[in-house]
Amino acid sequence: MTDESVNPGPEPRRKTPETREEEAHRLHRWESSGRSDHRGGVPGRHAGGSTSAGLDVATRPDPAAPMSSVAQTGATGRATTSGPGRARRQRRRGWSTRLLGAAGVLGMLLTWEIVPRTGFVNERFMPPASEAIGGLISNFGLTQFWIAVLDTMHAWALGMVIAVALAVVLGFIIGTSPFLRRFTNSTIEFLRPVPSVALIPLAVLLFGFDIESSLMLIVYACFWQVLIQVLYGVADVDAVAMNTARSYGLGPVARIRYVIFPTALPYLMTGVRLAAAVALILAITAQLVIGTPGLGAEIASAQSGGNYVAMYALVLATGLLGVLINLVMRMIERKVLSWHSSVRTEVAA
Amino acid sequence: MKYIRSALHIVALPLILLFIWFISTLGEPNFFIPTPQQLVETFINTWTADRFLGDVFPSLGRLIVGIALSIVVGIVGGLLIGSFRWLRALLEPTLEFFRAIPPTVLIPVLMLLVGVGDDMKVSVIVLGAVWPILLNTIEGVRSMDEVLADTSRTYGMNRVNTVRYLILPSAMPQIMAGIRQSLSIALILMVISEMFASTEGLGFAIVQFQRSFAIPEMWSGIALLGFIGVLMSFIFQLAERWILGWYHGLREIEQSA
Numbered sequence: 001m002t003d004e005s006v007n008p009g010p011e012p013r014r015k016t017p018e019t020r021e022e023e024a025h026r027l028h029r030w031e032s033s034g035r036s037d038h039r040g041g042v043p044g045r046h047a048g049g050s051t052s053a054g055l056d057v058a059t060r061p062d063p064a065a066p067m068s069s070v071a072q073t074g075a076t077g078r079a080t081t082s083g084p085g086r087a088r089r090q091r092r093r094g095w096s097t098r099l100l101g102a103a104g105v106l107g108m109l110l111t112w113e114i115v116p117r118t119g120f121v122n123e124r125f126m127p128p129a130s131e132a133i134g135g136l137i138s139n140f141g142l143t144q145f146w147i148a149v150l151d152t153m154h155a156w157a158l159g160m161v162i163a164v165a166l167a168v169v170l171g172f173i174i175g176t177s178p179f180l181r182r183f184t185n186s187t188i189e190f191l192r193p194v195p196s197v198a199l200i201p202l203a204v205l206l207f208g209f210d211i212e213s214s215l216m217l218i219v220y221a222c223f224w225q226v227l228i229q230v231l232y233g234v235a236d237v238d239a240v241a242m243n244t245a246r247s248y249g250l251g252p253v254a255r256i257r258y259v260i261f262p263t264a265l266p267y268l269m270t271g272v273r274l275a276a277a278v279a280l281i282l283a284i285t286a287q288l289v290i291g292t293p294g295l296g297a298e299i300a301s302a303q304s305g306g307n308y309v310a311m312y313a314l315v316l317a318t319g320l321l322g323v324l325i326n327l328v329m330r331m332i333e334r335k336v337l338s339w340h341s342s343v344r345t346e347v348a349a
Numbered sequence: 350m351k352y353i354r355s356a357l358h359i360v361a362l363p364l365i366l367l368f369i370w371f372i373s374t375l376g377e378p379n380f381f382i383p384t385p386q387q388l389v390e391t392f393i394n395t396w397t398a399d400r401f402l403g404d405v406f407p408s409l410g411r412l413i414v415g416i417a418l419s420i421v422v423g424i425v426g427g428l429l430i431g432s433f434r435w436l437r438a439l440l441e442p443t444l445e446f447f448r449a450i451p452p453t454v455l456i457p458v459l460m461l462l463v464g465v466g467d468d469m470k471v472s473v474i475v476l477g478a479v480w481p482i483l484l485n486t487i488e489g490v491r492s493m494d495e496v497l498a499d500t501s502r503t504y505g506m507n508r509v510n511t512v513r514y515l516i517l518p519s520a521m522p523q524i525m526a527g528i529r530q531s532l533s534i535a536l537i538l539m540v541i542s543e544m545f546a547s548t549e550g551l552g553f554a555i556v557q558f559q560r561s562f563a564i565p566e567m568w569s570g571i572a573l574l575g576f577i578g579v580l581m582s583f584i585f586q587l588a589e590r591w592i593l594g595w596y597h598g599l600r601e602i603e604q605s606a
Binding site: 096100101102103104105107108121125182183184185186187189190191192193194195196197198199200201202204205206262278280281284285288289294299300301308311312314315318319320321322323324325328 | 355358359360361362363366381435438439440441442443445446447448449450451452453454455456457460461462533536537540543546552555556558559564567568570571574575578579581582586
């Protein structure tokens with residue numbers, strides 16, 4: 001197999017410059033980095049803190065492209081809509097966009113209100129929006145609801161931590177050795193597309209209704225998402241930067257810390273963001289199908305109990321939870337990568 | 350020599366893993382884990398022509414219909430929404446919310462609204478798999494190269510030709526990325542939708558095996574699902590190479606330049 005197939009995840013590199021401005025901006029940075037390289041003759045400066053900064057300018061114009069360009073959406077990550085051009089445009093037409101968006105949501109709710117009221121759909125099977133939202137609001141006052149949310153988030157968080165830790169460790173080990181990459185390629189390629197829900201029966205047999213069965217599904221699904229991204233990121237390390245670090249006498253640990261890690265971090269964060277959405281899906285799916293406690297189990301019991309208003313309210317709650325997780329992950333990504341050129345330009349613009 | 354080496358790289362680890370599996374099941378028969386020979390035998394005995402006709406093909410049929418519908422709806426809707434800025438602004442928050450809902454929770458909802466038949470299963474697949482394609486198409490249309498757009502306008506291309514020769518090709522890389530994600534979601538939803546109020550299908554069969562403690566059969570079902578997943582990703586890669594061949598070629602030239 002060629003090296004191409006090692007990384008079948010969504011193509012992380014920027015494919016085309018989004019706008020001409022951006023391209024010009026990139027060229028400008030390229031030039032200025034060249035200048036600074038000529039100027040700087042102090043070895044300490046290079047070997048120390050500036051390694052990552054030097055890297056992201058000189059070697060690849062836009063290393064964080066994966067986050068902002070190609071549709072890196074994972075099972076449910078959102079379509080990426082960030083980028084410098086976008087930020088600028090948004091500020092210009094921010095208000096009208098927001099108003100239109102609100103109008104869209106209102107229109108949707110209004111349709112949902114009217115359709116059952118006019119009897120187009122049975123009102124019992126599809127309660128009007130006002131009732132579902134009322135149910136959601138009254139849920140906010142119930143301990144049972146919050147316990148279900150906590151259970152869901154508990155499984156989500158635990159699964160994420162295990163999956164990310166495993167994937168990062170294995171990804172760095174496999175990624176830094178060309179032999180291991182070739183050696184594991186076929187196995188990874190084979191195991192990755194196996195749908196995690198195929199493991200549901202196994203999880204039920206092994207763990208029954210305990211949280212472990214949700215964890216097993218979550219970890220399996222998220223592990224591949226993150227691993228592939230880490231492998232991609234580690235493979236993206238620039239040879240020149242690596243050789244530079246070597247000639248400056250950086251040991252293996254320092255090389256990982258100052259060369260490989262900064263290069264792989266944007267990829268890792270993309271993987272984590274995608275995995276966060278997948279983990280929520282699987283947590284709720286496991287609760288729905290297996291019956292481990294949480295929002296999914298609440299939905300199943302509301303449905304079988306014929307309490308359809310509560311069911312719609314809970315479905316809305318899962319949607320809100322999904323939006324919330326997306327927003328928080330995006331914020332974390334921005335914080336962690338605040339040093340990174342892609343985020344910096346977005347703020348500066 | 351080179352070919353032998355690369356072939357060795359491909360088969361080495363799977364063989365080692367198989368060997369470990371073989372060794373570890375040699376001793377006491379484990380209730381949960383069948384031996385390799387046992388699994389192969391069960392697989393052949395379980396997934397007979399009858400079962401393929403009764404369970405596997407209906408499942409795959411729903412899967413294919415669901416994926417095809419998602420692709421059509423996603424691309425057409427995406428082209429439409431992506432082409433008009435006001436429409437995008439109007440719908441984006443709503444779409445973001447819908448895609449944030451875990452698709453599996455829609456199964457109980459759709460069971461009420463559509464019933465429990467094939468319609469429900471296909472609509473679950475579509476409602477889950479359409480979002481990556483739709484949102485990626487919107488994004489692909491949006492981030493079109495402005496020079497190309499201006500050029501085609503200057504040359505007086507009509508609407509149909511613009512879509513055919515400008516918008517679709519330039520959005521295609523993103524659309525394909527969306528389809529890739531949709532495929533795995535669709536497969537997951539196919540299995541899950543068959544675990545509810547179903548009497549046939551792959552998901553139903555596997556759960557049935559598990560409930561009757563037919564452990565080797567259950568494993569063989571899991572293996573079959575795995576094969577389907579691998580096969581789908583293989584077919585997708587072929588299709589992508591064919592559809593996006595021009596694009597990969599372009600990038601190679603750009604990178605070597």
